[in-house]
Structures are given as structure tokens and as C-alpha cells.
Amino acid sequence: MDSVDLNKSIEETVRLVLSKEELERQARMIHEVKSIPKSESWSFESVGGYFMPTEDIAKMPLARQEQMLVRNLIYAFSGVPSSHIKPDANIDQIATMQQLDIANVRFKIDEGFNSAFRALANDSLPLIGHFISVQSFVETTNMTPRSGRTRLALAAALGDKLQQYYDLQSKMxxxxxxxxxxxxxxxxQVRPWITILKVFCSMGLSARGKKTSAQILTHLDEIYQQLKPSDLELKELVDQVLDTVSSVYMKIxxxxxxxxxxxxxQHEFFVEDSERSNSMSSTLLAPEQCCHAYWENRYTLLPERLPDFLHPLAAEIFHAGKYLNILRQCNxxxxLMQTPLKYSPKEQAHVEIxxxxxxxxxxxxxxxxxxxxHLEKHLANLHDYFLLQQEEFAEALLANCQEHWHSNVDRMIPEMLQSLLTETLLTIQDDPFKELLRCQLKDCDVATQLQKLMTHEHGEDDKNEGSTTSEDDGEPLEELSLSGYEAFALRYDAKWPLSLxxxxxxxxxxxxxxxxxxxxRYVQRQLSALWQAPSEGNTFISQNIRTAALRQRMLGSMINLEQHITQDIAEPRWQMISLxxxxGQHIDELIERLAISLEECLRLGLLSGAIAFVRSLFTLGQVCLNFCGFxxxxxxxxxxxxxxxxxxESEFGNFLQSILDLVRxxxxxxxxxxxxxxxxxxQLLLRLEAYK
Known part of the structure; x- marks a missing residue:
């Protein structure tokens, strides 16, 4: 740049600066208070940074007083500072107050006004604080980044409803x-808006701070529910706001x-998927991945993210999406449904949808x-095999494994037991799924497994579900003292999706x-065999009436203990499962019925609330086995x-009596x-009383 151009640029800059200063000087002269003539009835007061003339109210005629009060009220109802209506708190503070504090703010009308005018206007003054709070919420939310979709929706809804209020102000x-x-x-004209803006104020305050979408929607719904049934127009207004604000969450x-x-x-929904992908469609899983454990762990439920009005439907909401994905994985x-979902507390149409x-x-x-x-066939298999209701299977299993039952569990070979089980199943001709039945050796007694189940500690390690042995808590089998008839257990390898x-x-x-x-059954078999074919080396047993009576008491007690579990408890409940x-119309009906029935079978049949009963039952059976050996x-x-x-006789009677005392x-x-x-x-007492 040459020197001529540089000088010209400096001259223009100076001229601009001087022009600005000149404009400011002239503005000060225009607004100079001393340049405005004064009269006896006028004074000047600063209002919001501007100077407005105020007249001595006491010297005004009533008509003039009324018009001036009307003007001041319209300004005040618009949130504009008024020279004759003033709060006992700072305007900026009112914008951030809680509702209880806003209710305590008092707006005072200049005492120069006629007392009748002041009395008439006083009831409408709370409108000012409520409007300031609502307007502040709307403006602050719209100007705050990352306010959240629900909070922004509330600000927009309140802003839309305030337009009617602004129209009223313009008209007045x-x-x-x-x-x-x-x-x-x-x-x-403003009286209806006192209640409306009070409710809007409450809605805005409920969304302030670090509130989740669920919390905001819950508060809004509570506000609606607290309204009186007679406030039809107000309830309709709040219903419209809630419908609009909840639309974001309801679309999810x-x-x-x-x-x-x-x-x-924005992580607002109460279900989180651990398999979230970039696309909106799911990817099919490999068969070994798609199992019950996978679907149990895939979704995380966060109840605090669910609005209270949806809590009664939480299970239906969760399972609807989960089952859709399971069906998708099963090809x-x-x-699918395509019904718009909205929340309206007045209509409750969302419930049916x-x-x-x-x-x-x-x-x-x-x-x-x-x-x-073939779900029903698999359920029948559980009934027949696990409850030993397939007599042909039960007798063949006891007979084929007879020589292994007395062995200690550490001497038993799982592969050999599985082979014997397979041989037993060959007698079953009409079951295409019998190969799913497997055997395993448990490393704890029944009472311990039951206690673990009751304390939510699984008796089996999920990692060992595919093997024929189980080593709970990491204890090696060599240290166990269980006999084969105590450790032997059946397992059913249901495949997906049956494993659901x-x-x-x-x-x-x-x-x-x-x-x-x-x-x-094993104890009964031993007692029955002794009754039918007593040892040739012992000639007293066939002649001793006392011995026969004791054996009959033992056999009768074992039979009745079994029948109590199967006939009195399990059988009627399994009929309900089959029904x-x-x-049934829904998969959850079956899952719930199966869970309830099995829980009742354990609780009523084994008295799971009293582990001592299970231990006593096995002790009583062991006395019978010892007697057979003797x-x-x-x-x-x-x-x-x-x-x-x-x-x-004495030992059996004492143990049986202790069981009767516990049951009684x-x-x-x-x-x-x-x-x-x-x-x-x-029922159990009636069955056992005869054998004490």
C-alpha cells in the first residue's frame, strides 16, 4: 500500500470514530432529563433502563387511576417492569425460584391507587410470577445446548400454548x-390464566436441573392426575401438552x-441392547450363540428410565421387543404392527396398543x-423321566445300574453310566427325543443343592452344562463320600429355541x-427284594413277625413319601402345565406356569423352607438301606x-417321629x-401316621 492510500484510510477511520462520538453526544442530549419540562403532578423514574413519566396517583381522578392501573397490569402480566407494581424480590430471582418460593413472592400495587381498585386487582397478581417462570424456562431451554429432546419438546409445547396468552395480551x-x-x-379475562400459568409453571419447574426424560414425563403425568375432575378445560390443556411432550419417548x-x-x-429408553449395531437391523447369530443365557444377558433393564405411567406395562414392553428379535433370529x-403410539392420560389408548x-x-x-x-412332547418327557412316571423306564434304569448304586461317586465312570442310560432308553420305542436325556454325577447332596438354589447360587456351573459331570464350587470328586444312588442325576439337553x-x-x-x-425308588426296590427273596444264609427273617412288620413299615413310609411328592403335589400341577x-395363547403363560408349578413342587413336596426335612428324609432312607444290609x-x-x-426298629421309629414332629x-x-x-x-401326616 502506497503512502497516499494509507493516509486516505487513516482519514476515513478518524472520520468514522468522530461520527460515532458525535452520535452518542446527541443521544445524551436528547435523553437529558433536565431538557424535559416538569409540572407539579409529574415526576420521572427509571424503569428497566429507560425514563418514564409517572404521575402523582393521589391527585388523579378515579377514571384516570383505573386506566393507569390497567396499563401497569398489562405490562406486568407481560413480564415488563411496571412503575406502580413491584415485587418484594428481584425479577431475575423469580425466574429461577421453585414454585413454593414463587407463591411466596408478593407483588404490591402503589398505595396511591383507590383501595377498591387494588382489591380487585390483587387476586390476579400471582399471574406475574408464574408467567416470568414459564417464560424463563422456555427461553433458557431453547438457548441451552443439549437440553434433551423431552425438555425441548416441553419448552416448545409451552411456547405454543403461551401464544394464546400473547394473543390475549395483544387484544387487551x-x-x-x-x-x-x-x-x-x-x-x-386474565382470571382463567392464573391457574393455567400456575400449572405451566409447575411443569417447567419439574423439568429444570438434571432430570431424565422418564422423570420429566412422570412429573407431568402427576400434575395431570392431581387436577380436579371438574377442571375439564385445564385437564384438556395439560393432556395436550403431555401428549406432545411424551411423543418422543413413545416413538422409542x-x-x-x-x-x-x-x-x-440419547440413552433415554429403559432397555439397553448390548448388541447395538450401526444399522437398524439385527444380524443372525450362529446356532451356538443363540441360547437362553445369551438372551438373558443381552438386554439390560434400567427401571429408572421408565416413566411411572408405563411401569404397569414394563414387562409387556420389554418382552414384545425381545420376542420379536428371538423370532427374527429363528427366521x-x-x-409386524404399524400402529402409531401416543400417550394420553385421558384416553389410555396406548395400553391396548x-x-x-x-x-x-x-x-x-x-x-x-x-x-x-414339539414342545408338548418334551414337557411329557420331563414328566415321564424326571418324575419317574414312565414305569418301564424307571424299573429298567434301577435294574441296569443296580451294581453301580453302592459304589462311591469317585469310583463311578460317567461314560459307563451314560451307556447304561442309553441302553435303558432303548426299551422306549415311541420317543424320538430320548437322546436328549443325559446323566451326570452331582458333587453335593440334595439338601445342599436345594440350599444353593434357595440362595440363588446355582448348584451347577453353566460351563459344565454340556458335560456328564459337575464340579460345583471347584471341589474335586475324589473328596466326595456320596454313593451312586445319591449322586446320580438326569439332565435334559433341550436345544434352542426350546431352551427358551x-x-x-x-x-x-x-x-x-x-x-x-x-x-x-431305590430304597423301595431294596426293601421289596428283601421281602420277596430273603438271604438264604439268614433263616430268621422269614419267621420273625417283628422283622416283617418293621420291613413293611419302612416300605410303606418310602412309598407314601414318594406318592406324596408325585401324586399329591407334582401330578396335578403337571396337568396344569400340559393344559x-x-x-395357552402366549409363551409367557407357559413360562410362568412352569416356574410356578416347579416352585410349588419343591416348596410343598420337599418343604424347601425346612432343609432339615430333606436331610431327615435321606437319613430315614439310609436307615432302611442299613437294615437291608443287616x-x-x-x-x-x-x-x-x-x-x-x-x-x-427303635432307630427307624425315632427318625420317623422326628420327621412327623417337624411336619406337624x-x-x-x-x-x-x-x-x-x-x-x-x-396330607403328609395322614400318609405317615400309620407307620410311626
């Missing part, structure tokens, strides 16, 4: 300019329940399991029943034999025992 101001607005008319719910897709970029075609979206995949899933995967219903939890419960029933599997031992002295029988105590306890448990105990 026009009427005021035309001198058609009296103080009475003004108060009448709709997408999940009707498509099985979670589109939740099942299904016509959500329930329909929940019913659709649940019904289809049950149908697929029944028609394509027949997974480890119900199978473990029915396995507990199977272990007890197998033990009782639901046949007539009776088969050759003896030369009849007196010694009779003394031995007397000892077993549970049957009579009304504080710690449920009604069905007391009834079950009374």
Missing part, C-alpha cells in the same frame, strides 16, 4: 388504547415393541415351539425332585438277630407357613 392492549378496557374486564417405545429395534441415541416370518404388540410375537413364538419343535422354556433354572428344580424320587401348553448278613444267633432288629410343627404354624404348605403337611 388494543382495547386499552381504544379506552374500551375496564379494570373489571381485564381481571375477568413404538419402534421397540412393534419392530424390536432400539433407536435411542420366523411375522407381519402395547398389549397387542406384546401378544403378537408371544403367540407366534408359542405356536412355533408347539408345531415345529426348558433352560437351566426349571431343569435344575425338576432335577432336585428326580434325585429325591430316585432315592426313594397351558395345549390351550438282614442279608448271615447270622447264627437268633437272639442277636432279634436284638439287632429291635435296634433298627409346620402344619400348625400360621406365622411362618403359607396355607398351601400347611395343607401339604397335613
Amino acid at each position: 392492549e388494543t382495547e386499552m388504547q381504544e379506552r374500551k378496557l375496564s379494570l373489571k374486564d381485564l381481571v375477568r 417405545v413404538q419402534l421397540w415393541t412393534q419392530k424390536g429395534i432400539i433407536y435411542d441415541m 420366523v416370518k411375522l407381519t 402395547i398389549r397387542s404388540s406384546y401378544a403378537l410375537p408371544g403367540e407366534k413364538l408359542l405356536e412355533v415351539l408347539k408345531t415345529e419343535h 422354556v426348558l433352560h437351566s433354572e426349571p431343569l435344575q428344580k425338576i432335577q432336585l425332585l428326580q434325585r429325591v424320587l430316585l432315592f426313594l 397351558v401348553a395345549d390351550k 438282614a442279608e448278613t448271615p447270622l447264627c444267633d437268633e437272639k442277636a438277630f432279634d436284638e439287632g432288629v429291635g435296634e433298627y 410343627e409346620l402344619a400348625s404354624s400360621t406365622s411362618s407357613t403359607k396355607v398351601d404348605e400347611r395343607e401339604s403337611c397335613q
